[in-house]
Amino acid sequence: MPPTTDLLQGTLDLLILRTLALEPMHGWGIAQRIQQVSKDALQIGQGSLYPALHRLQYKGWIHAEWGASENNRKAKYYSLTRTGQKQLESELENWGRLSTAIALVLK
Amino acid sequence: MLKQWLMRLRFLLAPKPHREIDEELQFHLEQQAEANVAAGMTPQEARRQAVIAFGGVEKTREESHQQRPSFYIETVLQDIRYALRGFARNPVFTLTILVTLMLGIGATTAVFSIVDRILFRNLPYAHADRLVSVGMVHSLETEFMLGYFYYDWQRAQKPFETLTSESATTRECDLTERNPAQLKCTSVEGNFLPTLGISPVLGRNFLPQEELPNGPKVALISYGLWLSHYNLDRGILNKPIDLDGDPVEVVGVLPKNFEMPRLQPVDVLFPLTAEEAADKKSNSGLGGPRRAFARLKPGVTIQQAEAELQPLFQNALKLVPADIRYDFHLKVRSLRDRQMQDVRTTAWVLLGAVLAVLLIACANVASLLMARGAARQRELAVRSALGASRGRLARQALTEALLLSIAGAVAGCALAEGLLRFFIAIAPATIPYLDQTRLDLRIVCVTVVLSIGCGALFGLAPAMQKPGEGMLSGRSFTAISHAVVRQWLVVTQIAASMVLLVAAILLLRSFHNLEDQKLGMRTDNTLTASVTLGQHTYSTAASRLAFFQELTRRLRFGPGISLVSVSDSIPPGGGPSGRLDEVVVAGRPAPRVSGVVASRLVSPEYFRALDISIIQGAGFREEDMTASQRPIVLSKRLAGLFFPNTNPIGQQMRFGKEPWSTVVGVAADVKNGGLAKEEVPEFYRLRRNLADDWDVGGVWGKTSVVVVRSSLPAEQTNRLIRSQVAALDPTLPVDIATLRQRVAKLADQPRFQTTLVSFFAATGLVLAMIGLYGVIAYLVAQRTQEIGVRMALGADKGDILRLVMWRSLRLIVSGIAVGLVAALAATRVLSSLLYSIGPHDPLTFGLVTVLLVLSAIVAALIPARSATSVNPIVALRCD
Numbered sequence: 012m013p014p015t016t017d018l019l020q021g022t023l024d025l026l027i028l029r030t031l032a033l034e035p036m037h038g039w040g041i042a043q044r045i046q047q048v049s050k051d052a053l054q055i056g057q058g059s060l061y062p063a064l065h066r067l068q069y070k071g072w073i074h075a076e077w078g079a080s081e082n083n084r085k086a087k088y089y090s091l092t093r094t095g096q097k098q099l100e101s102e103l104e105n106w107g108r109l110s111t112a113i114a115l116v117l118k
Numbered sequence: 119m120l121k122q123w124l125m126r127l128r129f130l131l132a133p134k135p136h137r138e139i140d141e142e143l144q145f146h147l148e149q150q151a152e153a154n155v156a157a158g159m160t161p162q163e164a165r166r167q168a169v170i171a172f173g174g175v176e177k178t179r180e181e182s183h184q185q186r187p188s189f190y191i192e193t194v195l196q197d198i199r200y201a202l203r204g205f206a207r208n209p210v211f212t213l214t215i216l217v218t219l220m221l222g223i224g225a226t227t228a229v230f231s232i233v234d235r236i237l238f239r240n241l242p243y244a245h246a247d248r249l250v251s252v253g254m255v256h257s258l259e260t261e262f263m264l265g266y267f268y269y270d271w272q273r274a275q276k277p278f279e280t281l282t283s284e285s286a287t288t289r290e291c292d293l294t295e296r297n298p299a300q301l302k303c304t305s306v307e308g309n310f311l312p313t314l315g316i317s318p319v320l321g322r323n324f325l326p327q328e329e330l331p332n333g334p335k336v337a338l339i340s341y342g343l344w345l346s347h348y349n350l351d352r353g354i355l356n357k358p359i360d361l362d363g364d365p366v367e368v369v370g371v372l373p374k375n376f377e378m379p380r381l382q383p384v385d386v387l388f389p390l391t392a393e394e395a396a397d398k399k400s401n402s403g404l405g406g407p408r409r410a411f412a413r414l415k416p417g418v419t420i421q422q423a424e425a426e427l428q429p430l431f432q433n434a435l436k437l438v439p440a441d442i443r444y445d446f447h448l449k450v451r452s453l454r455d456r457q458m459q460d461v462r463t464t465a466w467v468l469l470g471a472v473l474a475v476l477l478i479a480c481a482n483v484a485s486l487l488m489a490r491g492a493a494r495q496r497e498l499a500v501r502s503a504l505g506a507s508r509g510r511l512a513r514q515a516l517t518e519a520l521l522l523s524i525a526g527a528v529a530g531c532a533l534a535e536g537l538l539r540f541f542i543a544i545a546p547a548t549i550p551y552l553d554q555t556r557l558d559l560r561i562v563c564v565t566v567v568l569s570i571g572c573g574a575l576f577g578l579a580p581a582m583q584k585p586g587e588g589m590l591s592g593r594s595f596t597a598i599s600h601a602v603v604r605q606w607l608v609v610t611q612i613a614a615s616m617v618l619l620v621a622a623i624l625l626l627r628s629f630h631n632l633e634d635q636k637l638g639m640r641t642d643n644t645l646t647a648s649v650t651l652g653q654h655t656y657s658t659a660a661s662r663l664a665f666f667q668e669l670t671r672r673l674r675f676g677p678g679i680s681l682v683s684v685s686d687s688i689p690p691g692g693g694p695s696g697r698l699d700e701v702v703v704a705g706r707p708a709p710r711v712s713g714v715v716a717s718r719l720v721s722p723e724y725f726r727a728l729d730i731s732i733i734q735g736a737g738f739r740e741e742d743m744t745a746s747q748r749p750i751v752l753s754k755r756l757a758g759l760f761f762p763n764t765n766p767i768g769q770q771m772r773f774g775k776e777p778w779s780t781v782v783g784v785a786a787d788v789k790n791g792g793l794a795k796e797e798v799p800e801f802y803r804l805r806r807n808l809a810d811d812w813d814v815g816g817v818w819g820k821t822s823v824v825v826v827r828s829s830l831p832a833e834q835t836n837r838l839i840r841s842q843v844a845a846l847d848p849t850l851p852v853d854i855a856t857l858r859q860r861v862a863k864l865a866d867q868p869r870f871q872t873t874l875v876s877f878f879a880a881t882g883l884v885l886a887m888i889g890l891y892g893v894i895a896y897l898v899a900q901r902t903q904e905i906g907v908r909m910a911l912g913a914d915k916g917d918i919l920r921l922v923m924w925r926s927l928r929l930i931v932s933g934i935a936v937g938l939v940a941a942l943a944a945t946r947v948l949s950s951l952l953y954s955i956g957p958h959d960p961l962t963f964g965l966v967t968v969l970l971v972l973s974a975i976v977a978a979l980i981p982a983r984s985a986t987s988v989n990p991i992v993a994l995r996c997d
Contacts, residue, residue: 038142039149057146058173061139062181069187080145082152087142 023055023063025106028091028099031073035090037080038064064089072098139179147172193510197517204518208490212522214888215486219526219573221881222479223565224533229472229874230561231538232545233465241453242375244315248414250423251379251456252281254434256445258697258714261456262286265397265405267434274430277423278412282306282313285390286407288382290820292652294360297347298849300652301385303337303361304378308389311338313413314379320344321355321370324389328369331391335366338387341374361386362654379411379453404437411453424450442697463950464871470944471621471878474614476565478885480572481607485889487519487573488604489896519573526573527566531557545870608893609933611886612970615879616937617944619966622879624945624959625872628952632865638788638797639689640729643827644857646688647839649850650821659813665846666822667807670721672842678830679838683723684805688823688857689790690864696773698799703760704770704778711759716790716798717773719805725751725785727825728857735767735783738804748779749804756799757784771801779803825857832856871951883970887977894926895981905985906993915986922985926978934970938963 030036030044041064042055067073072095080086091099147168154164183189205212243249253261263271263283272281284306291303308324311317318338328336339354348354358365378384390408397405414423431448438446458465498511506514535557649669656662666684673682698713718724722738725731733754742749750771757766769781787797805811828835836854843852855863898905905918945957955962 037145039146042146056173057143058178058181061143061146061178062185065139065182065185069185080149084145084148085141086145087138 022106023059024067025099025102026053026055027060027063027067028072028095028102031089031091032096032099035076035078035088037086037088039086041089067095071095139182143172143175143178193513194517197514198521200514201518201521205521211486211490214892215483215522216526216529218479218482218486218885218888219523219569220529220533221885222476222483223527223530223569224537225878225881226472226476226565227530227534227557227561228537228541229468230565231534231556231558232541233469233472234558234561241457242316242373242377243453245413246453248279248416249314249379249453250278250412250414250420250450251410251453252278252412252423252427252450253410253448254431255447255449256442261409261449261451263408263410264434265392265394265400265408266403266437267430268405268408268410269394269398270433271410271427271430275412275427277415277418277426279415280309280313281410281412282310283390283408283410284310284378284380286409288384290650290652291362291386292654292849293347294363294654295347299347300650300849300851301343301361302383303386303388304382304384305388305390310387310390310411313411315413316373316376318370319373320352321368323370325369329389329391331393331396333389333391335364336369336389337361337366338370338372339368340372340385341376343385344371362652379456380409381457420450420452424448442699461867463947464867467621467871467948467951468874470947471618471875474618475878475882475885476568478611478614478882478889480569481611482885482889482892483569483572484575485604485607485892489892491515492896493899516574520570523566523570523573526569527562530565530569531562534562541870541874544873545866604893604896605929608886608890608929609936611889612930612933612974613937613940615882615886616934616966616970617941618875618879618882619969620941620945620962621948622872622876623962623966624948624952624955624957625868625875627959627962628955629865629868629872631954632868635789637690637861638730638786639857641856641858641861643829644727645826645828645832645835645839646855646857646860647824647826647843648821648853649824649843651850653820655847655849656820659809659811662820662822663807663809663812666824669824669842669846672845673824673826673839676826676828676835676838676842678828679826679835680829681723681727681825681827683721683727683825684822685718685720685724685825686805686822687718688728688825688860689788690861698759700774701756701760701801702772702774704772714798715756715773716800718800718802719811720802721805724802724825727827728788730788731786732783733786734765735781737783737785738802742782742804743807745806748777748806749782750779751783751785751802752781753785753797753800753802754787755797756801757781759799773801868951868953883973887973890926890929890974891977891980893929894922894978895984897925898922898981898985901985902988902993905988906990909988909990910994918986918988919982922982923975923978926974926982930971930974930978933974934967937970938967941966 026045027041030041030048036044038057038060042057042060045053045055064073064075068075068089072092073089074092074095076088076090077085078088147165150168150171151161151164154167155161157164159167240246241249251261253263255261268283275281285304288302288304290300293299293301308326308329311323317323319341321338324336324338327333337359339359344350344354354368354371358367360366372387392406400406412423414420427448427450435443435446455462501511502508538557651662651665656665670682670684673679695717696715698711698715701715720738722740722743725737732751734757735751737751738749752760752766752771760766760771761769766781766784770778771781772778785802788800790798790800803811824839826835826839839854840852843850905921908918908921941963942958949957
């Protein structure tokens with residue numbers, strides 16, 4: 012297994028929201044997408060993925076719907092709600108500020 | 119935002135089935151397996167690898183489930199269900215703790231509600247904390263002022279914003295309208311209401327010109343009078359009312375909650391119309407008596423005010439005869455203190471008693487919960503091993519404590535409501551405002567929070583320690599630290615009950631002394647009727663004489679009536695009326711005795727009606743009633759003071775500057791200074807059938823007491839008196855009571871204190887014994903194994919009993935030792951409430967010690983005996 016990077020507290024929500032901003036996706040797809048995009052640096056275990064998905068759902072940021080997968084299996088697709096969209100924007104902004112600040116300190 | 123909340127609500131109301139999560143996770147697994155197959159694994163290996171990579175399905179499912187908003191409520195419900203099951207399994211524990219809490223909360227709340235009204239109620243005046251009562255005091259009178267110095271004080275005083283006064287007496291006045299009634303009237307200065315910070319609800323206060331003599335006749339009326347006689351008619355301001363036959367303009371109505379600073383009932387307030395020069399000459403140069411009240415300037419203390427008034431007071435003293443000046447003092451005290459002068463100690467004693475009960479109750483709750491906690495250590499260890507977090511265990515413990523506390527609080531409030539009604543029913547009328555007492559919400563909150571805090575603190579303590587691995591091993595584990603704390607709690611409880619019991623028994627014995635003493639008169643078959651004649655309808659002495667002559671004549675021929683007497687007062691009322699040094703015996707120099715003397719105006723039948731024996735000479739005779747000479751009868755005590763070695767009969771005496779009287783007899787002593795006080799030397803004057811004898815005593819001279827001795831039941835005689843008074847004058851209020859009732863009324867306050875404190879002492883004792891029993895039972899349970907070993911090694915039942923009882927006795931003795939010291943200190947507060955018994959009465963202390971030791975031994979004996987029946991084989995096998 013390739014070395015993985017520990018996720019910063021709270022960044023998982025941001026990653027999920029960002030991934031779902033492109034298109035509705037099921038849980039496995041989200042994990043795969045994050046892994047691919049991060050070039051295997053970020054591996055999301057299901058143990059944290061699904062509780063997070065449920066949490067976001069209860070917060071009303073994402074919406075779940077049952078649909079058919081690529082291989083015609085019943086799968087639960089998550090999509091961003093309007094509140095989720097707004098939340099993503101504000102979290103991105105926060106992240107930008109935070110990472111700039113950290114970069115400045117570490118320089 | 120709203121949509122978000124709606125969605126949350128939907129999740130809360132319609133929980134998602136577990137199935138959905140399972141399906142979703144299953145899908146994830148299959149996708150992973152497919153990916154593995156695509157990477158070249160066999161289907162079987164792909165599936166195996168996928169499951170390995172996936173990890174614990176159950177944990178994910180649980181964690182996803184915990185994200186649900188309703189998860190927290192579910193946990194709480196689960197905790198509650200668990201707690202209730204636990205309580206049902208252990209009903210004795212549950213019931214004990216509930217009863218403890220109920221008694222603790224109930225008693226505390228009820229008594230706090232009463233004491234709060236007495237000690238801490240808000241006086242219905244603006245900034246009442248700055249209001250003071252000010253004046254001279256001497257041994258017979260509380261704060262008063264006289265016209266000869268009042269005006270100077272009002273002008274020269276510095277510490278007060280305003281100084282105001284009311285007339286010293288409230289008199290009867292008659293409403294002489296279509297609906298006649300006898301009212302209570304008094305006069306106040308124009309600045310009286312503004313000083314108190316009161317404005318009329320209707321109309322206005324007095325104007326300056328209305329305060330002048332011969333000014334317009336105006337009055338303020340009470341809300342009660344406005345309601346009962348004028349039906350809250352606002353037109354009352356325009357039409358005059360008839361008071362004592364004169365039209366009086368009503369200028370205003372007092373607020374509904376208005377009360378006079380001295381709390382006396384009043385219906386009508388007149389302006390105090392006194393012209394300074396004339397007032398200073400009246401009352402033989404002393405001026406009219408007043409009661410003065412003042413508002414302190416902001417920042418001025420009572421002590422400062424008193425110091426600043428000293429020069430004025432010293433100046434005013436100059437008119438007081440030099441030989442009695444020592445008896446006069448200046449007094450400035452807060453209005454609250456003035457109103458509460460007599461009941462303050464009672465209130466503090468009750469507060470102390472209730473705090474002691476609360477202490478015992480809390481110690482019991484703590485002790486019980488700790489014992490339960492210790493007994494449950496293994497259960498906690500098992501739950502912890504099964505994955506319960508420390509927070510979860512703490513939450514469970516907290517839930518249990520809260521459930522118990524809330525149930526106890528509800529039961530306690532119900533008990534408090536009942537107790538409050540009971541207290542109000544038995545309380546004497548002298549405790550002001552008790553009938554208005556309600557359960558105070560703030561107090562309920564305080565006690566409930568206290569009990570919950572108590573429960574939470576001690577319920578949480580065992581759950582907070584992470585159970586050790588050793589607990590699972592099955593070895594018994596002794597929580598030594600808990601045991602030590604609990605033993606201290608028991609010592610505290612015994613000490614607190616000791617204090618309570620000592621106080622209760624001292625009060626009980628004092629009350630017994632009070633009830634048991636010789637009154638010096640007979641109280642059975644005797645009815646008394648007190649009638650006060652209004653000064654308008656009965657303005658002349660002759661009319662008063664005529665009224666009582668006619669009433670006596672009518673009653674004397676009533677059925678079953680053997681004796682009727684009329685006097686201006688009857689014992690134990692009346693009380694001291696003058697100083698002994700004013701009594702002059704003919705042919706002797708002025709006496710050098712200090713003390714007070716009482717006097718009564720009586721009819722010849724008085725001594726027979728009350729069965730007071732004449733021990734020397736004769737009483738008054740019927741023919742004296744019209745004679746010109748003035749006979750008097752001395753009490754034995756007075757005769758002993760003035761004629762220790764000579765025969766008093768035939769001696770000439772007088773009181774102050776009154777005409778000379780001849781001593782015709784000596785009567786036995788009677789309780790005339792109140793139940794708790796010594797007999798006051800007394801002389802009786804005959805009230806002859808002459809108008810002169812009915813013209814004394816100012817306002818008090820208008821009240822007379824008719825004593826009727828009858829062979830018929832009291833109710834029948836009661837009706838007869840009422841109807842005869844009504845036949846003469848239907849507007850007159852009559853106050854009828856048997857002499858026994860009047861005497862018993864004097865014992866009301868001691869009875870009230872005694873009942874309450876005894877109730878608390880009994881409660882405290884029961885709670886403390888429960889606590890002691892609990893601790894010993896717990897210690898025995900902990901040492902079951904040890905006892906088993908001892909018995910196996912040959913100890914007999916007596917050894918085991920001694921072992922347990924020795925432990926208990928150590929607790930009992932230390933508790934009693936601490937209690938004795940505390941009680942010796944605490945009962946000093948009681949000394950003013952005790953009658954003919956000292957606060958450190960050795961018999962009481964001995965009695966309480968014996969009582970406590972005995973009940974404590976009984977409480978300890980039950981678990982000790984159960985220890986002796988331990989079967990060694992069972993004890994050794996268990997664990």
